[in-house]
Amino acid sequence: MRFEAVTIKDIAKALGLSTSTVSRALRDSYEISPETKKLVLQYAESINYHPNPIALSLKERRSRSIGVIVAEIANSFFSQTIDGIESVANSNGYNVIISQSRESNDKELVNLNYLTSRSIDGLIVSVSAETKDFSSFKELFDRGMPIVFFDRIVNDIDTHKVIVDNYKGAYDAVTHLIGNGYTSIAAVSGSELLSISKDRLEGYKAALQENGLAVNDDMIKFCPNGGRVLEEVGQAVTELLALPTKPDAILSLSDKLTTGCLRILKSQQISVPGQMGLIGFSNSDLTELIEPPLSIIKQPALEMGEIATNQLLQLIESKRPVTEFETTVLEPQLVIRQSSAKKHI
Amino acid sequence: MRFEAVTIKDIAKALGLSTSTVSRALRDSYEISPETKKLVLQYAESINYHPNPIALSLKERRSRSIGVIVAEIANSFFSQTIDGIESVANSNGYNVIISQSRESNDKELVNLNYLTSRSIDGLIVSVSAETKDFSSFKELFDRGMPIVFFDRIVNDIDTHKVIVDNYKGAYDAVTHLIGNGYTSIAAVSGSELLSISKDRLEGYKAALQENGLAVNDDMIKFCPNGGRVLEEVGQAVTELLALPTKPDAILSLSDKLTTGCLRILKSQQISVPGQMGLIGFSNSDLTELIEPPLSIIKQPALEMGEIATNQLLQLIESKRPVTEFETTVLEPQLVIRQSSAKKHI
DNA sequence: TTGTAAGCGTTATCAA
DNA sequence: TTGATAACGCTTACAA
Numbered sequence: 261m262r263f264e265a266v267t268i269k270d271i272a273k274a275l276g277l278s279t280s281t282v283s284r285a286l287r288d289s290y291e292i293s294p295e296t297k298k299l300v301l302q303y304a305e306s307i308n309y310h311p312n313p314i315a316l317s318l319k320e321r322r323s324r325s326i327g328v329i330v331a332e333i334a335n336s337f338f339s340q341t342i343d344g345i346e347s348v349a350n351s352n353g354y355n356v357i358i359s360q361s362r363e364s365n366d367k368e369l370v371n372l373n374y375l376t377s378r379s380i381d382g383l384i385v386s387v388s389a390e391t392k393d394f395s396s397f398k399e400l401f402d403r404g405m406p407i408v409f410f411d412r413i414v415n416d417i418d419t420h421k422v423i424v425d426n427y428k429g430a431y432d433a434v435t436h437l438i439g440n441g442y443t444s445i446a447a448v449s450g451s452e453l454l455s456i457s458k459d460r461l462e463g464y465k466a467a468l469q470e471n472g473l474a475v476n477d478d479m480i481k482f483c484p485n486g487g488r489v490l491e492e493v494g495q496a497v498t499e500l501l502a503l504p505t506k507p508d509a510i511l512s513l514s515d516k517l518t519t520g521c522l523r524i525l526k527s528q529q530i531s532v533p534g535q536m537g538l539i540g541f542s543n544s545d546l547t548e549l550i551e552p553p554l555s556i557i558k559q560p561a562l563e564m565g566e567i568a569t570n571q572l573l574q575l576i577e578s579k580r581p582v583t584e585f586e587t588t589v590l591e592p593q594l595v596i597r598q599s600s601a602k603k604h605i
Numbered sequence: 606m607r608f609e610a611v612t613i614k615d616i617a618k619a620l621g622l623s624t625s626t627v628s629r630a631l632r633d634s635y636e637i638s639p640e641t642k643k644l645v646l647q648y649a650e651s652i653n654y655h656p657n658p659i660a661l662s663l664k665e666r667r668s669r670s671i672g673v674i675v676a677e678i679a680n681s682f683f684s685q686t687i688d689g690i691e692s693v694a695n696s697n698g699y700n701v702i703i704s705q706s707r708e709s710n711d712k713e714l715v716n717l718n719y720l721t722s723r724s725i726d727g728l729i730v731s732v733s734a735e736t737k738d739f740s741s742f743k744e745l746f747d748r749g750m751p752i753v754f755f756d757r758i759v760n761d762i763d764t765h766k767v768i769v770d771n772y773k774g775a776y777d778a779v780t781h782l783i784g785n786g787y788t789s790i791a792a793v794s795g796s797e798l799l800s801i802s803k804d805r806l807e808g809y810k811a812a813l814q815e816n817g818l819a820v821n822d823d824m825i826k827f828c829p830n831g832g833r834v835l836e837e838v839g840q841a842v843t844e845l846l847a848l849p850t851k852p853d854a855i856l857s858l859s860d861k862l863t864t865g866c867l868r869i870l871k872s873q874q875i876s877v878p879g880q881m882g883l884i885g886f887s888n889s890d891l892t893e894l895i896e897p898p899l900s901i902i903k904q905p906a907l908e909m910g911e912i913a914t915n916q917l918l919q920l921i922e923s924k925r926p927v928t929e930f931e932t933t934v935l936e937p938q939l940v941i942r943q944s945s946a947k948k949h950i
Numbered sequence: 951t952t953g954t955a956a957g958c959g960t961t962a963t964c965a966a
Numbered sequence: 967t968t969g970a971t972a973a974c975g976c977t978t979a980c981a982a
């Protein structure tokens with residue numbers, strides 16, 4: 261089963277012209293007579309001619325498609341980002357090829373190979389939770405492939421990056437908790453390897469210290485799978501509850517962790533915020549319907565996708581090698597609801 | 606900025622062979638000496654050669670990519686489906702180009718043109734809420750483009766389709782409500798034009814009638830945007846509450862409508878299920894955390910995506926024209942929680 | 951067993 | 967103003 265398209269040759273034959281003349285007419289070249297142009301354009305229209313992008317790609321040595329690698333599509337933050345990527349890409353005549361690492365470094369590499377072997381013009385990446393070794397990205401980048409990182413960035417590679425102020429997001433959230441009377445605040449983080457985990461934890465620690473609260477490493481738990489596996493969240497929370505001085509609030513550092521923590525707390529009959537305050541990074545639009553309505557730190561995901569794509573297109577379309585790179589830092593949004601309500605003492 | 610890849614020509618030149626010999630060695634042709642083959646393969650490996658898929662596409666007149674059109678990526682059901690589509694496509698060497706109609710017929714047509722002009726080999730579609738005229742799809746299909754529909758299907762086009770038993774999903778949900786003592790059950794539906802709306806409403810009506818309850822058209826409200834616009838849900842619910850005999854339960858017929866109804870009910874201080882029972886189609890994994898935990902009808906989204914893709918690939922790769930088409934009907938899953946709890950009388 | 955040449959659809963260059 | 971030709975990277979008759 262195959263879809264047969266009309267080619268320039270068909271038009272040339274039908275009109276008794278050469279393919280080059282037809283091509284010129286279609287591209288509105290100056291070296292063409294108005295009549296011929298009109299004739300060709302009309303006929304092309306009538307038989308629904310569309311230039312073959314594959315042939316164009318081969319000729320121009322560019323595919324007009326960009327690759328995207330994220331951990332998971334079915335995740336509010338990433339699907340919102342993809343939304344932004346897609347709209348900017350499409351309106352610039354690019355298409356988007358999406359792939360998921362599912363937090364696995366292996367799958368990420370497979371995807372990377374796949375995408376590059378599919379002749380993409382550039383790449384937008386948020387790295388997997390498992391990735392320690394960024395040399396494949398680095399090599400590719402050094403060989404001339406434009407890459408933009410967002411959210412989970414790679415500090416060692418000097419290119420455009422788009423993030424929120426993760427430090428501030430966590431800092432503000434913890435400050436808010438302290439302001440509401442919480443004094444023993446734990447952090448449930450994703451993979452230690454991720455840039456976002458590091459930055460957010462820094463913010464968490466700084467807020468504690470600036471408020472005269474001690475930073476206790478036992479109060480920081482890592483979930484290498486970022487909450488994709490509920491068990492790891494269960495273990496983290498259970499360990500926190502077994503501490504000599506139990507925390508009275510949890511800051512969770514990513515989407516699935518936030519809802520994961522709540523799931524675990526609920527299953528253990530621990531009331532939120534009564535027995536445990538909770539605030540976390542999340543981009544789900546259902547958090548306000550949850551019981552209790554969740555306080556969240558939200559990222560401007562759509563905008564991040566748009567910016568990343570604009571920057572990538574700029575790299576792709578730049579005539580000369582780009583050497584000056586930018587890291588765009590956006591503001592996270594703190595949305596205060598019930599789950600971090602003032603503590604009753 | 607451009608990424609330069611190694612070509613067969615480079616290998617041929619380096620090894621003093623012709624491009625055809627190199628090509629044969631790489632494709633493991635029988636008409637080649639073992640030594641030459643080994644030599645070429647080794648060298649290709651060493652310089653990290655990858656065949657240029659664009660050139661291959663041009664030669665083979667196929668792009669090994671499939672297009673997907675859905676209403677919205679950032680929607681649990683669709684992102685889960687895309688998950689399934691992507692995994693099957695990728696493991697068969699295809700890539701996936703995704704586009705969103707955002708429930709607009711215009712944008713759907715733009716996407717359709719865009720995708721076909723990008724030489725895709727086939728198309729997976731769930732139509733927009735606005736689409737009444739399917740002639741573009743029909744034409745494309747008749748001109749030989751393999752298309753598979755899922756969820757929101759087009760009855761007039763005879764091709765593979767993948768759906769759940771929407772009738773049964775709604776029927777079972779209403780039967781459950783009736784069993785729990787609800788006697789005045791309203792339906793909040795998406796666009797009237799969608800196949801899923803029709804089928805689900807049929808199931809709703811049948812369940813009422815079989816239980817001796819009257820079907821009242823005032824009890825059926827349509828939201829043309831499928832809940833993407835909260836106001837339309839607000840209006841639907843408000844109208845229902847203004848009826849002489851108010852409903853005591855709502856069946857909502859799609860993802861965003863279900864959470865939308867809850868949002869509206871909450872904002873109007875109407876307790877669920879106390880004053881109003883609620884059950885609806887949804888694929889969000891947060892529904893159990895919501896207050897009250899939502900009873901839902903869930904679709905096997907991942908599986909639907911996988912099946913649709915397998916069927917599409919079958920169409921694409923079929924040597925002769927396919928004339929026998931299949932509509933796969935999967936079972937929806939009824940998940941009973943608090944929001945439809947037994948009514949206190 | 952290897953090489954030559956044509957062709958996939960398009961555009962750029964050169965010649966007419 | 968138009969046409970012939972080569973080229974993009976690859977495969978495949980056909981020729982050697």
